[in-house]
Amino acid sequence: MIELWAFNFSMYPExxxxALEHKGLDYSTHTLLPGPHVMQLLPRYGQRTVPVMKDGDxxxxxxxxxxxxxxxxxxxxPLLPESPQQREQAWAIARRFADKDGPWVRLAAFHDLLPHASYMARLWSQPFPTWARVAYVASFPVLVRPAMRATMGITAARxxxxxxxxxxxxxxxxEQTRDRDYLVGERFSIADLVAASVLFLTDFAPEYPVTPPQPYPAxxxxxxxxxxxHPGTAWxxxxYGLHRNRAAV
Ligand SMILES: N[C@@H](CCC(=O)N[C@@H](CS)C(=O)NCC(=O)O)C(=O)O
Structure with a gap:
């Protein structure tokens, strides 16, 4: 079975x-906690970012x-259009959102969210047993949050x-979807999937497979x-409403 290393709430694993769920593929998830994840990933895979995905060898x-x-x-x-030209367009949009926009959208959102240390720690530790959640919530503001801010370079100007x-x-x-439904061609593609996942942070659509605790902090x-x-957020x-099947609550 395909294995995925991920955080509970996170842009790139999403x-x-x-994509896995769109294709109806079975997979198992190793959910990691941001912060302690470095000790698990680095020795094993030589990197600190999720997702990591394994399919057989x-x-x-x-x-x-x-x-x-x-x-x-x-x-x-399929998540790619049939025509080679549209495929190239779809990859170009996916690259733009994954490589260029994603880190900035996340940084801007985290600047507003990280002051709510206990909320974010509860969100990331949702699938863990109570003892681990309590320890994570306690250590988050003193250990994890400063490290996150430093690693991502979260400042007011950035x-x-x-x-x-x-x-x-x-x-x-x-602009792209003013008079059509999808970013490339007539069908949902990787362009839409990557752009919507990156911009999920602007909308918190209910189909996201994790339910952030209520009430939302200020x-x-x-x-x-x-x-x-913003009309982009409506898209x-x-x-999410049309193409994201809810896998878990
Ligand atoms: N270029 C990477 C970016 C992945 C990434 O930024 N992942 C974030 C979570 S959304 C992460 O693991 N951050 C933890 C860290 O950098 O220690 C990819 O395409 O997979």
């Missing part, structure tokens, strides 16, 4: 989970090559740049309010 450490592999190995419910990038990404979506409400009337919401 891209791969969505095939090992993948980057998101887009995982999509490429799944598409070639499991062609059911968060503002992230907000600008997020707005430009949503503008691009709104920073999250403020972050979502900033985007809630993200629609993509």
């Amino acid at each position: 891209i791969v989970r969505w 095939q090992l993948f450490k980057q998101t887009l090559p995982m999509l490429e592999y799944l598409e070639s190995q499991y062609p059911q419910h 968060a503002q740049h992230g907000v600008d990038i997020t707005r430009a990404a949503l503008d691009f979506i709104a 920073g999250l409400r403020r972050w979502l309010k900033r985007w809630d009337s 993200v919401h629609r993509m």
